[in-house]
Amino acid sequence: MDSMLKDVVIRGTGSKARSLNRNDLAGKTGTTNGPRDAWFSGYSPDLVTTVWLGFDDNKLLGRREFGGSAALPIWMDFMAEALAGRPEKIQPQPADMVSIKIDPNTGLRAAEGAPNAIFELFREEYAPELHETLHGAPEYTGPTTPLPEDIW
Structure with missing residues (x-):
């Protein structure tokens, strides 16, 4: 939160x-x-x-x-x-939380050097994994647009 x-x-x-x-x-x-x-x-x-x-x-x-x-x-x-004159107090991150860089469009873990990636906190056991294709590029697992022949 x-x-x-x-x-x-x-x-x-x-x-x-x-x-x-x-x-x-x-x-x-x-x-x-x-x-x-x-x-x-x-x-x-x-x-x-x-x-x-x-x-x-x-x-x-x-x-x-x-x-x-x-x-x-x-x-x-x-x-x-x-707060004038008071030093910043950064709260410690809870032990079971990890900071992971994700793609904000897909919610998946961002590949190395991905543009626009942001850090989000996750419970360690629910941290997103990086899905890779054979060529090493992140695999897109989001929604796809149906082909016209699939609609009709």
Whole structure:
């Protein structure tokens, strides 16, 4: 869970928080329909904070008010002050977890030098294996497009 919420800050809807120049932050943006509410819930190892924006009468916030654009900047201002002078604390990875480079399009283990590969955490016994063809290229095991003759 921690890894997924860190990804929100690293490359997701909370990526503006990278400007705090800390590697120990994680969180999640949120917006209700309308939008009527917007929030960002985020944390460091020692501090959890949520910023919520909305009206008591359920009035619309405005067309461009979302968790990442309205609530996140407030959270960032607070965390910049609250964490000023405090060193980063990187949580240790649990012993039964491994970090594996995968292809984000297939979910399979990425071949050496694969472009756009990302690291994801897996329980050791569920880590994806690298499937190889006779030529050493990763084998694609995802969905295939049926041939026209198979449809008719």
